[in-house]
Amino acid sequence: MAQTDFNLQTRYQKLAKIGEGSCGVVFKCLDRENKRVVAVKKIRFSYEGDEAGAQDEHCSSSSRAAFGIPSFALREVALLTALRGHPHIVQLNDVFLEGSTRIFIICEFLELDLRRKMAQGGQLHPQRTKLYTWQLLLAVAHCHAREISHRDIKPENILVDPKADILKLCDFSLARHVASAYDVETRRVASLWYRSPEILLGGKTCGFALDTWSLGCVLGEMLGHGPVFPGSSEIETLFLQFRKLGTPTERSWPGVLSLEHWSPDFPRFTKPPSGFLRIDEGAVSQLLDAMLQCNPDSRPAVEVLQLHTYFLDLDRTLLHVHSGSSSRTSGANRTETYAQDLRGRTLKKPHCEGDALCLQHHQLRVRGW
Numbered sequence: 001m002a003q004t005d006f007n008l009q010t011r012y013q014k015l016a017k018i019g020e021g022s023c024g025v026v027f028k029c030l031d032r033e034n035k036r037v038v039a040v041k042k043i044r045f046s047y048e049g050d051e052a053g054a055q056d057e058h059c060s061s062s063s064r065a066a067f068g069i070p071s072f073a074l075r076e077v078a079l080l081t082a083l084r085g086h087p088h089i090v091q092l093n094d095v096f097l098e099g100s101t102r103i104f105i106i107c108e109f110l111e112l113d114l115r116r117k118m119a120q121g122g123q124l125h126p127q128r129t130k131l132y133t134w135q136l137l138l139a140v141a142h143c144h145a146r147e148i149s150h151r152d153i154k155p156e157n158i159l160v161d162p163k164a165d166i167l168k169l170c171d172f173s174l175a176r177h178v179a180s181a182y183d184v185e186t187r188r189v190a191s192l193w194y195r196s197p198e199i200l201l202g203g204k205t206c207g208f209a210l211d212t213w214s215l216g217c218v219l220g221e222m223l224g225h226g227p228v229f230p231g232s233s234e235i236e237t238l239f240l241q242f243r244k245l246g247t248p249t250e251r252s253w254p255g256v257l258s259l260e261h262w263s264p265d266f267p268r269f270t271k272p273p274s275g276f277l278r279i280d281e282g283a284v285s286q287l288l289d290a291m292l293q294c295n296p297d298s299r300p301a302v303e304v305l306q307l308h309t310y311f312l313d314l315d316r317t318l319l320h321v322h323s324g325s326s327s328r329t330s331g332a333n334r335t336e337t338y339a340q341d342l343r344g345r346t347l348k349k350p351h352c353e354g355d356a357l358c359l360q361h362h363q364l365r366v367r368g369w
Contacts, residue, residue, distance in 0.1 A: 008104065011096075012040055019156075024073075024173070028109060038093060041105040043073045072173060073103050079172045080107070082146055088139035090159060090170035107170070112162060114218070115155035118225065121162075126281070129222045130314055132167050133287075134306075136218065139169040140211050141302045147178045149207040151189040153214035155221065178207045190214055192237055193227045197248070197294045200238045202260030209296035212305070216291030223284065224277050228292075239267065245294055246271030253295035283310040 008014070012029035015037070019026055024043040031038050080092040094106040114132070118124065124132070136158065143150055150157075152174040159168040174189055189199060189210065196213035220228035228244070231237025242248075247269045248256045256262060279285045287310045293299045 008040070008042070008098070012038070014040075024105075031106075037109045039090075039107045039109040041107065043070065043103045043105070045070060045101055045103075069097070069103060073105070076172050076175070077105060079148055079175050079177075080105075083143060083148065083172075086139060086142045087166070088135045088168055089142065090168045108168075110159035110161050110168060112160040113156050114158040114160055114167070114222075117160045117162065118155065118222065123225045124222050126284075127314070128165065129219070130284075130311065131165060132222060133215075133219050134311055134314060135167040136169065136215055137302050137306050139167070140215060141306065143169075143175070144208050144211070144302055148175055149178055150175045150211055150214075151207075152191065152194075153211055153218060154191050154194045155218060156191075158218070176207075192231060192234065193217065193229055195234075195237065196296065197238060197241055198259070198296050200234050200241075201256070201262055203296075208301065209299050212291050212299040212302060213296075215302070216288055216299075219284075219288055219291065220277060223279060223288070228276075239269075241294065242267065242269045244272070244276035245292060248294040253298075256295070281310075283308065286310070 008029075011033065012031055014027050014029050016028045017025065018028050018039065024041045027040045027042065029038055029040045030036075077092070077095050080090075083089050084092055090110075091108045092105070093108060096104045096106070098104065112120075136153075140150065140153070150169065150172065152171060153169070157169065157171040159170050160166070161168075189195070194214040194217045196210050199210065217228050229237050229240045231240050246252075247266060250257050257264075275285055275289070277285070277288070279288070287305065287308050290300055290305065290308075
């Protein structure tokens with residue numbers, strides 16, 4: 001991080017305001033030095049008066065670290081640095097500190113996010129949905145392998161290059177190393193529609209299993225062309241989850257009755273036998289069912305989800321993914337290669353019950369596995 005007399009107008013030409021993230025404002029800018037368009041995230045320190053309202057509880061003054069720099073900004077930079085180089089995670093280009101009032105995070109720029117892509121293009125082609133899901137699993141697996149949980153996966157935080165059919169996970173302002181994911185200040189995680197039942201019920205788990213749930217919500221949204229659990233409040237979202245997945249019991253989710261926000265007066269819903277989405281293909285229905293388990297311990301690890309038969313027939317003509325020598329490899333071959341990598345070793349952080357369910361009940365089969 002360079003602490004210089006950096007000025008945004010000197011190095012970058014501001015083209016447009018893209019939006020506001022969890023802890024800052026994001027602009028589309030032209031880098032005058034290399035003539036490239038980049039995304040510039042401006043984070044004002046919380047003691048500044050104007051635009052302070054744009055910073056939520058995750059960005060409060062109590063989060064300030066050394067030299068007055070907010071710890072959430074340092075954390076996001078550190079995590080993006082640790083994840084640098086993956087083809088499906090947004091790339092960090094540079095970081096600048098302007099005086100003692102602002103920090104600028106410079107990242108690569110993509111014009112669309114998945115929310116806008118779905119709004120503009122209508123229903124996604126089934127093979128494109130499969131391709132996008134595969135890329136998201138690759139990105140999240142890369143995070144989890146480094147003990148990092150994103151904790152805010154949603155269409156707005158997934159950038160899209162429509163010409164190359166590439167997705168990139170972005171906005172790591174709520175991400176944490178799993179070892180520090182249970183701090184008191186970080187309990188409110190994920191946007192409401194993508195927040196898992198254990199979080200809504202006051203549970204303390206907010207790591208890998210939350211990411212799997214949020215990925216399932218995104219997959220369901222791509223399949224159904226609309227949010228899966230579009231509640232206007234936490235309790236409405238929770239009841240939508242129960243209505244579509246069935247109200248959990250102590251048998252299906254040991255310990256659920258002891259969670260802080262559980263009530264014996266909750267309505268008792270039964271899961272629809274045909275599923276809550278009308279999906280013709282059985283494989284994707286099984287995959288979605290595995291990801292959207294109310295019990296967090298029943299959700300498979302993302303590296304196990306990559307082995308699902310749903311990906312075996314991934315259309316290789318859609319794989320314009322620029323990720324080195326494997327960019328032209330079919331989904332089946334990639335899955336097979338991954339399976340070969342898993343042979344002879346134990347999953348790093350297995351969700352024992354979830355992996356067993358996924359492997360046994362959802363009939364995961366990979367050639368030669």
